[in-house]
Amino acid sequence: LAGFVNNPEECMIKSDIVVQPSRFESFGYVPIEAMNLNRPVIVSDVGGLLEIVADMHNGLVFKGECVDCLVNKLKLIIDNSLLRSGLVANAKNTISSKFTDRIMINRLDCLYKELLG
Numbered sequence: 001l002a003g004f005v006n007n008p009e010e011c012m013i014k015s016d017i018v019v020q021p022s023r024f025e026s027f028g029y030v031p032i033e034a035m036n037l038n039r040p041v042i043v044s045d046v047g048g049l050l051e052i053v054a055d056m057h058n059g060l061v062f063k064g065e066c067v068d069c070l071v072n073k074l075k076l077i078i079d080n081s082l083l084r085s086g087l088v089a090n091a092k093n094t095i096s097s098k099f100t101d102r103i104m105i106n107r108l109d110c111l112y113k114e115l116l117g
């Protein structure tokens with residue numbers, strides 16, 4: 001629960017797990033950055049976070065604002081190193097197949113072209 005930090009990457013590297021308990025989120029740069037640093041992620045089930053994290057595949061998803069749900073996901077990931085390593089491996093595949101700089105620039109370019117006609 002670091003709050004605002006000047007260098008989030010440094011905090012993520014020092015962390016065992018990255019949690020993003022958002023109430024709303026248009027796009028989840030935090031989980032993408034954490035996944036790219038080989039950190040397992042836990043996110044709430046809101047907005048753009050669900051476009052990035054698939055529960056029990058490349059991270060864990062909990063029902064937003066449900067503290068017990070978050071606690072259960074934390075216990076699960078802490079107690080199961082095999083699950084944790086599998087989530088990290090799948091997250092790396094997600095990043096390399098969907099969220100590289102080149103892929104995101106191409107998607108944005110296509111979107112602009114589509115909007116402009």
